[in-house]
Amino acid sequence: MSLTAPAAFPPHPVGQALHAEWTKFRTVAGPSWLLAGIVTLTVAVGAVAASAAHCQSATCGIDPATVSLSGIYPAQAVVAVAGVLAIGNEYSTGMINLSLTAMPRRLTWLFAKATVLTAPVLTASVPAVAGAALAGRLILPGRGFTPAHGYASLTAATDLRAAAGAVLYLTLIALLSLGLAAAVRDSAAAIGLVLGVLYLFPLAADAVSNPALARHLDQIGPLPAGLDAQATIGVKGLPLTPWQGLGVVALWTVGALLLGALLLKSRDA
């Protein structure tokens, strides 16, 4: 009697892993709610903030793009939840054992997870940011953001950069959350950690009285660095240039993914 020979290794492990993860993603209701939440929060909070803004003179110095994109502040928490749950759900349901049995190449599995998360988040971020920018364009001229106050056009190249920066920022935050969740393995702790990393840097920068320290905190925190990529006025005075800011966020993301990958590979699931 001979044992059945083990099945040949699948010819396209990455493709199959992607297909498997995509099936997991689209067959539960949670992710679509989260994606809808990203769009709704970005547009709604942006519209409310634009309605609350005032520019009474040419020297008001308020960045219209930052106001329109205020919704990024809460929306990134939804993105973070999506990123954390992509991994956290596997651990909380015990699915991880099955997943890693079916896909013993753990990094392939993580890559598939990341890809299946990135595509929908990117897809949801585009209409979210576009909607917020459009709402800002409709509302802000009525709130004093007029050519007379130095806001000639709200669709300049810098505004396109701001919008692209916001979309890329949200996508990077999703991957950052995925990486940290892979490292922490528990959804609740991971979301606390991710939101701490995002929100505590700017809060600390507001709280410290040492201006040099505050500027450094604004340079290294992913949220303030990412906001530099969304600035359209006073760019020279920012702690980082827009693309440097996005670079800092990317560094955080790469660091989190590396940490997650390392721990996933070395640890027992």
Added chain:
Amino acid sequence: MTTETVTPHRSPLTPERESFWYLVHAEWTKFRTVRGWVIAAGVTIVAITAFAFLGADASSSCTGGNGASGACPAQPTGPGGVPVQDVFYFAHQPVTGNGTITAAVTSLTGQILTGASQLAPGGLQPWSKAGIIIKESTSQGSAYAAMMVTGSHGVRMQWDYVNDTPGLAGSVSASSPRWLRLVRTGGTITGYDSADGTHWMLVGTATLPGLTSTVQAGLFAAGSSDSFSTMATGVFRHIGLSWPATGWTGTNIGGSANATGTPLPGTLRQSAGTITVASFGDISPATGSGQSLQRALAGTFFGLIPLIVVAAMFMTAEYRRGLIWVSLTAAPRRGRLLAAKATVIGAVGFAAGLVAATLALAVGTPLLLRAGPLAWPVSLLTEARMVAGTGALLAVAAVLALAIGTIVRRSAPAVAIVIVVIFVPYLLAFGPLAGQGGTGGGGWELRITPAAALSVQQAVPRFYQLIANYPLNSGYYPLAPWAGLAAECAWAAAALALAYYLLRRRDA
């Protein structure tokens, strides 16, 4: 042959087991036996305390929240060390011992500075004032008590800069003058007002501790600090002093140059039975130019994160592990289970906040004082409110997280929702909604959201009699301390009500 009936054992339902506190004890046991949760509560305390070092480490003494720094401008301080504005024209004479000063104000008008020294009629401010005053000396910040008529707040008695009590309402005119009287008895000065000079009504009693025997009594006018370009002119008649009269001396308190905000010196005109005093300036509290003690509690946000995570998991872990079935079997009245959990997690949050805020203030206060003076002297009562308020803020945040955890039954969304509703309004107020000059928002986002509760830590006071810019980055919140906490409580109560409804209605 008889069959023995076996009665299954049932533990007796003793009154103790029926009691709510039995349930609370059970929930407390659940909490304290999960090591990670106890560690997280400890991290809350450590984070708040540790951040006091960072928040209170000021490199220069007069750094505002917007990063502006420089030498502290000379700030006169009044009794108790409160920062004050004490700039006005004082027609005075020295008086010794007990006595009375009386005067009738027949007119209070305003003039507004239009050019270098050009005055146009109008511009009387709500708190422009003229009246009688007994003041310890002519130096800025000395103790005083005054009866005055104001631009649109009627007759007021004010003393020692921060105290204000109303007298007769309505504005003053030649046909309806306002009679004012101050009576000094030792360290106590009593104010009266009258519409006719015959029928007097008590307005208020001021105690000025340590008032010297010889003081300056007389007439004053001040244009108000709402607009330092307003000059107020008061016309006085029927002036009477019970002390021997020595003639009026006119002094510009705080100097006459515009360094103090007064563009022109005040004036004194005397004619038969009438004295007219005109001046810019104000006698009032000031918003101060140092640091707010609240900086020592800047770590509250850091402490909130682990607490919120634990509080949400206190409920969501029951669902994840299936423990909820055991819990609900043991305590079939689901509302009581929720109440017991809320009691335990609220008590944990309150205790953690109390300990952390006490430690943070103990560590942060000397650090702040080493860097420079506080914007406002903080009374023991205010410190107690800041400490108890921090405990309450954390307790209510924990209960909110528990309620949201019950509603959504999943830890990650629950934690995210609670962190967002507390953190994001505050970030928006300092970020996109900071407005012109970036001094901080402080509109709706810190009134109607749970983030309003941060106002319970406010260490600097607001005065209705001082119309000024109260910027968020100097520690001024839009809501009063307890009102802000009440806003957070309202959110927690609403979430708890929804959680109760869903917990009862839903299948576990």
